Amino acid sequence: MxxxxxxxxxxxxxxxxxxxxxxxxxxxxxxxxxxxxxxxxxxxxxxxxxxxxxxxxxxxxxxxxxxxxxxxxxxxxxxxxxxxxxxxxxxxxxxxxxxxxxxxxxxxxxxxxxxxxxxxxxxxxxxxxxxxxxxxxxxxxxxxxxxxxxxxxxxxxxxxxxxxxxxxxxxxxxxxxxxxxxxxxxxxxxxxxxxxxxxxxxxxxxxxxxxxxxxxKKSFPEAKKIAVEPLLAEPARPGQSREFELAMPKLAMGFRGEDALPADPKERMEYKLSIQLLLSLLFGKTSSFYEEHYNSGLIDDSFAFAFDMDARFHFASMTVDTEEPKKVEELLQVQLKSYKIKDDFNEEHLSLIKKEMIGDYFQALNSLEYIANQFASELYGDVNFFDMEAILKNLDLTTISKHAEAFTSQMQILDYTLYPKSK
Structure with a gap:
């Protein structure tokens, strides 16, 4: 052992x-x-x-x-x-x-x-x-x-x-x-x-x-070699929508990653943390983007973003209830595509975001369920949840920019909107 x-x-x-x-x-x-x-x-x-x-x-x-x-x-x-x-x-x-x-x-x-x-x-x-x-x-x-x-x-x-x-x-x-x-x-x-x-x-x-x-004391059939088909998808379909029973339009933005994930397990975790930090810098509650558009009423507390990553796919998503989905869609795209020139993309802001993320990390260490779930995936090989804090601490804007460039330069972008049903 x-x-x-x-x-x-x-x-x-x-x-x-x-x-x-x-x-x-x-x-x-x-x-x-x-x-x-x-x-x-x-x-x-x-x-x-x-x-x-x-x-x-x-x-x-x-x-x-x-x-x-x-x-x-x-x-x-x-x-x-x-x-x-x-x-x-x-x-x-x-x-x-x-x-x-x-x-x-x-x-x-x-x-x-x-x-x-x-x-x-x-x-x-x-x-x-x-x-x-x-x-x-x-x-x-x-x-x-x-x-x-x-x-x-x-x-x-x-x-x-x-x-x-x-x-x-x-x-x-x-x-x-x-x-x-x-x-x-x-x-x-x-x-x-x-x-x-x-x-x-x-x-x-x-x-x-x-x-x-x-x-x-148990016997199992001989293990079969598993040849799983890769995830094959057609090009993303932007501009789709449907009507639904709701009071205000709901917008979802998807940024489908087309770049190859790093082969090294540690760098793969570094990649995921980098994109998560990028999104927090640009769209989090400490960003000027969030403050400006929240105060104007263009977005509200429903605004959320996430980055999902698996061996066969990775994508960023953003969702919000808004009366102006088309306007918000354009702003979100511009904000992510032009991250390098945004005022929020700086070391001081990064230090603040990292402190918040590390605080959340230590709080998560109190949850048996959360820790166990982090070990259920084999995406990172021998690199595990307990290695995350050290990797996170060492991330700087240069490293984040490297991974952000790989992701944003090849991503497919789409929007999907739910509109209130016509009366």
Whole structure:
């Protein structure tokens, strides 16, 4: 077992790769009274085309739902009987299962490992789940914020898996069959394609012994080489809009990255932090852009921006409720394209933004859930969440400019707007 000391943060992380390929992280928190576990597979909504075959959209999310149901009852009830809470979620590139408990931590870890690693799919329970997920999809169809972001993705990455809802559609859900669930499970739920993160006040030797023993007594099909298709999308489609039940127009801007991400894991994290800092410098609440247009009433508290990055895509997005979406669209484009000459792009402002970001970082260290989620992704290789503070501290305008130039010089820009329905 590898022991990693982060003296600047007061954290000690243990990492172990088991004989079956499962990567396990242990983060001891002796002053906490709660244990949190996160079991993750590198399998998400984008992984619908692999090994020469296409599968229905939404199958990763569907599989996540189905794993809780067993022949002898629902795993959620079993966690409840142990005094624990449990949940799961599917993103574009991964699926995670979790528990949080103040008691019976070892039993919860066993249960987490066992229910995820013992699939039980039948034609009857698949049909039942199809109805449940269709109702779930329909529940958020009338949410304007969901419609805005999903519409933005659909126009930013047309005719791609990223344009589809993570949960799929009622049509694709109906196509999912039992054999397809097992095929996806056996491909992506291999221990070598998964990681387990455990944090809390447990004894490291006892907990690691429990995990090793649990995995040693199980056998798994031979791991298949996974040949996932790259994310292929048509050119972005700017200027799209639709009418919706709302009082004020909602604008979304997308800046689709076309540059190749750095191959080095540390530089990849540096790239993401650089673009996040760039956006904060230009559009954050300490920027003259925000102050000017907020005071004029052109934007309001709904204004938000983000940078999403995965191995297969990266993009910046901005959303706002505004009576003048076309004017705001033009201002946002100009602000980002001409970042080099903006007054807010200076070392003094950068120092302020970095202090705020580092403050948020240290606050996040108090959240077991947040820390665990940062280790679920393998995007940065051996560079992890605890390395972020040192990388962030060393970023200067020169480095940020290098990455900003790579991103902005090749990005595709589009806008997507929801307008109030005509009376």
């Amino acid at each position: 590898e022991k990693l000391n982060y003296d600047n943060l007061g954290e000690v992380l243990y990492k172990e790769v088991l004989d079956n390929g499962l990567t396990v992280y242990y983060l001891l928190k002796p002053d906490y009274n709660r244990t949190y576990g996160l079991f993750t597979t590198n399998f998400g909504s984008l992984d619908t085309n692999f090994n020469g075959r296409a599968y229905p959209e939404g199958i990763a999310h569907f599989l996540e739902h189905k794993l809780f149901e067993k022949e002898d009852g629902d795993a959620m009830y079993k966690f409840g009987a142990l005094g624990a809470q449990t949940n799961a979620f599917t993103s574009f590139s991964r699926t995670s299962y979790l528990f949080s408990t103040r008691e019976n931590a070892e039993a919860c870890v066993e249960l987490l490992l066992d229910f995820v690693q013992e699939p039980y799919f039948t034609a009857e329970n698949v049909a039942k789940e199809q109805d449940i997920i269709q109702q779930e999809i329909q529940m958020y169809q009338d949410d304007s914020d969901w419609a805005l972001f999903s519409g933005l993705l659909e126009q930013m990455y047309p005719a791609s898996a990223l344009a589809a809802d993570i949960a799929g559609s009622p049509e694709t859900i109906q196509k999912i069959a039992v054999d397809e669930l097992y095929e996806n499970y056996e491909t992506f739920y291999q221990p070598s394609n998964m990681n387990l993160f455990l944090t809390g006040p447990f004894d490291i030797d006892a907990m690691s012994g429990l995990v090793r023993e649990n995995q040693a």
